[in-house]
Amino acid sequence: QSALTQPASVSGSPGQSITISCTGTSSDVGGYNYVSWYQQHPGKAPKLMIYDVNNRPSGVSNRFSGSKSGNTASLTISGLQAEDEADYYCSSYASSSTLEWVFGGGTKLTVL
Amino acid sequence: QVQLVESGGGVVQPGRSLRLSCAASGLTFNDYAMYWVRQAPGKGLEWVAVNSNDGSNKYYADAVKGRFTISRDNSKNTLYLQMNSLRAGDTAMYYCVTSYGDWGQGTLVTVSS
Numbered sequence: 752q753s754a755l756t757q758p759a760s761v762s763g764s765p766g767q768s769i770t771i772s773c774t775g776t777s778s779d780v781g782g783y784n785y786v787s788w789y790q791q792h793p794g795k796a797p798k799l800m801i802y803d804v805n806n807r808p809s810g811v812s813n814r815f816s817g818s819k820s821g822n823t824a825s826l827t828i829s830g831l832q833a834e835d836e837a838d839y840y841c842s843s844y845a846s847s848s849t850l851e852w853v854f855g856g857g858t859k860l861t862v863l
Numbered sequence: 864q865v866q867l868v869e870s871g872g873g874v875v876q877p878g879r880s881l882r883l884s885c886a887a888s889g890l891t892f893n894d895y896a897m898y899w900v901r902q903a904p905g906k907g908l909e910w911v912a913v914n915s916n917d918g919s920n921k922y923y924a925d926a927v928k929g930r931f932t933i934s935r936d937n938s939k940n941t942l943y944l945q946m947n948s949l950r951a952g953d954t955a956m957y958y959c960v961t962s963y964g965d966w967g968q969g970t971l972v973t974v975s976s
Contacts, residue, residue: 754907787964789908797908799964808964840908849922850896850962852910 755780755841755855762861768829771858773841774822779853781822785844788817788826791857792837800839801826828860836862865889865965872957872970875949883970885942885959892940893917896962899933899944901955902969911957912944926952949974 756774763769773780773788780786786804789797799808801817804824814829824843828835841855871883883899899911912923912933921933932945942959949972956969 789964789966796958796966796968798966802964842908842910850913850915850920851922851924852898852900852913854900854908854910857907 753853755843755853757839757841757855757858759856760859760861762863763828763831764863765831765833767831768827769831769860771826771828771839771841771860773824773826773843773855775824775843775853776822779822779843779845780819780824783844783847784819785847786817786819786824787842788815788824789840789842790835790837791840797840831862833862836860865961867959867961867965867967869957869959869967869970872972874973874975876976877950877974879949880945880947881949881972883944883946883957883959883972885944885967887940887942887959887961890961890965892935893937897933897935897942898960898962899931899942900958900960900966901953901972902958903952903955906955909955914942916962946972951975 788801791797804819805817816827839858845851845853866888868886898913914933918935930948934943954974958969959967
C-alpha cells in the first residue's frame, strides 16, 4: 500500500499555531477513525501524541489536537514552543481486517 | 507504565538470519495486537508486521513477506521477529509497538558484508 502524504516541512514562530496535513484514500484515512500522530525527536523513539483521530494520551499537552475530513487528517499545534521542533508522522489502518498500518512520510517542524 | 525492550539487533551479513525480541511489561500483553515498525537511517517509519493479540493472525509488508516471521509468547509477554535472507535494504532501527501506540526504544539491525 502507498504511504500517506504529508508535507516535508512546516515552520512557525513561538506562540503561533501550525497544522500538518496527512492525505490518504478512502481505503485508509477516509475509511477508519484510527488516525494516529507521532512525534519523534532526533535519536529518540516516536511518541504517541494523538490516537483515534482526535484523542490525546494522558500527559500530552492540550496544545496538540487532531481532526479529519474525508481522506485528510490534520494535526494542529497551538502556542508553538521550541520543544515542539521534531519530526511528526501520521498513521492509519490500511485494513482493519488485517490490522495493517500505513505511515505518512513525515513532516519536519521547525520552530523559528 | 508500559515498557517495551527490544533486543537481538546487530551487524549481520547479507543472506544471514537474525531474531529480534521485545519484552513487554506494565500492560496486559494479550489484550494488544503487536507490531514491528522499522526506520532506515535518515528515513521515515515503515510498518513491517503485525500479530493479533492471541497470536493467531499474522500479516506482513510486501517487502518482508516470505522472509520475516512475527510471533509472540503471551506467557512470557514477549514478541519476536525472525528475519531470514537479510538484505542491505533491511538495515534499520526496528521498533516494537503496541496497537495502542506505545513504542520501545528500538534495536538496530545492520546488514553489511
